[in-house]
Amino acid sequence: MIKSNLNCIVSSCAYNNDGYCYASHIKINGYDAINSKDTNCETYVKGSFESLSSKSDEVITNSQNISCSAKNCTYNFYGGCNADHVLISTRDSKCDTFRIKN
Numbered sequence: 001m002i003k004s005n006l007n008c009i010v011s012s013c014a015y016n017n018d019g020y021c022y023a024s025h026i027k028i029n030g031y032d033a034i035n036s037k038d039t040n041c042e043t044y045v046k047g048s049f050e051s052l053s054s055k056s057d058e059v060i061t062n063s064q065n066i067s068c069s070a071k072n073c074t075y076n077f078y079g080g081c082n083a084d085h086v087l088i089s090t091r092d093s094k095c096d097t098f099r100i101k102n
């Protein structure tokens with residue numbers, strides 16, 4: 001079952017469970033980013049999902065729950081994210097979906 005349009009494969013993050021983010025809201029950094037490597041998820045917390053107090057599906061994060069400073073990304077809309085699907089990947093929890101504005 002698809003629970004959210006945001007997937008994250010950073011398995012060392014406490015909010016990650018089975019490829020979904022349970023932080024309810026995340027912040028992506030990348031004010032001067034010109035590619036995805038310059039971005040990262042500020043909400044990352046090293047730990048295990050079992051230690052989280054709130055694990056219900058109600059706190060699953062989707063793209064509408066992103067605050068993003070990567071103003072050069074084509075999907076950035078007034079600090080929000082309007083991508084259809086977002087993938088946060090392992091290397092420094094970067095946003096793989098970043099695409100530079102034309």
Ligand code: SF4
Nearest residue numbers: 008013016021041043
């Ligand atoms: S790295 Fe960010 S997007 Fe991934 S699970 Fe952690 S808080 Fe959520």
Ligand code: SF4
Nearest residue numbers: 068073075076081095
């Ligand atoms: S796709 Fe772009 S706007 Fe959306 S979170 Fe990633 S970097 Fe930010």
